[in-house]
Amino acid sequence: DGGITQSPKYLFRKEGQNVTLSCEQNLNHDAMYWYRQDPGQGLRLIYYSQIVNDFQKGDIAEGYSVSREKKESFPLTVTSAQKNPTAFYLCASSRSVADTEAFFGQGTRLTVV
Amino acid sequence: QKEVEQNSGPLSVPEGAIASLNCTYSDRGSQSFFWYRQYSGKSPELIMSIYSNGDKEDGRFTAQLNKASQYVSLLIRDSQPSDSATYLCAVNQDDSWGKLQFGAGTQVVVTP
Numbered sequence A: 001d002g003g004i005t006q007s008p009k010y011l012f013r014k015e016g017q018n019v020t021l022s023c024e025q026n027l028n029h030d031a032m033y034w035y036r037q038d039p040g041q042g043l044r045l046i047y048y049s050q051i052v053n054d055f056q057k058g059d060i061a062e063g064y065s066v067s068r069e070k071k072e073s074f075p076l077t078v079t080s081a082q083k084n085p086t087a088f089y090l091c092a093s094s095r096s097v098a099d100t101e102a103f104f105g106q107g108t109r110l111t112v113v
Numbered sequence B: 001q002k003e004v005e006q007n008s009g010p011l012s013v014p015e016g017a018i019a020s021l022n023c024t025y026s027d028r029g030s031q032s033f034f035w036y037r038q039y040s041g042k043s044p045e046l047i048m049s050i051y052s053n054g055d056k057e058d059g060r061f062t063a064q065l066n067k068a069s070q071y072v073s074l075l076i077r078d079s080q081p082s083d084s085a086t087y088l089c090a091v092n093q094d095d096s097w098g099k100l101q102f103g104a105g106t107q108v109v110v111t112p
Helices: none
Strands: A004-007 A010-013 A019-025 A031-037 A043-049 A064-066 A076-078 A087-094 A108-112 B004-006 B011-014 B019-025 B033-038 B045-050 B054-058 B061-066 B071-076 B085-092 B100-102 B106-111
Touching: A004 A087, A010 A019, A019 A031, A019 A087, A019 A108, A043 A064, A043 B100, A076 A087, B004 B085, B011 B019, B019 B033, B019 B085, B019 B106, B033 B061, B033 B071, B045 B054, B045 B061, B071 B085
Parallel strands: A010 A108, B011 B106
Antiparallel strands: A004 A019, A019 A076, A031 A043, A031 A087, A064 A076, A087 A108, B004 B019, B019 B071, B033 B045, B033 B085, B054 B061, B061 B071, B085 B100, B085 B106
């Protein structure tokens, strides 16, 4: 089945640690995105990538980093510089950046303990 | 700051009735508009996309777009308890390919 797989579903981080969230897609989509959702709020764009080896900052990129070494994969690292990392993280993809019909993975819920 | 505004709800709708959800946006150059359904604790699911003024129907869902008024709406006919969810309006940003701006969502509760 084609789709977007995020792992893990739940992640706990100690303060001061970096953690990496995985996102893999087999839809042959060029564009991939990372969003953050806080309770009662809409999604906010962290980073997006149009093609392999290219990515752009979104609206709230501070404290996050990404890489796009393969078309299928777009991992997100939440660094210790991110002051409020507890949130629901959503990865999405679309055929291209010009085609903004985006499809989401099941999400990773990150909690700082 | 470009904005997408939705009533937060909850919007309580009797089973079998029509649910009407509204969304306004500030970016006059936006061309693509989407409605996502999100169940509690789950990821958003795309249910409708609309690109031209007017109505677009898909099953029990109808999206309506009025670019002059910067307004997009979603109608859910014959509402079912399974329609109880938060509905997110998303709009592409005209000056940044690939960037969707999301509203905070409207919670819909369908009562039997």
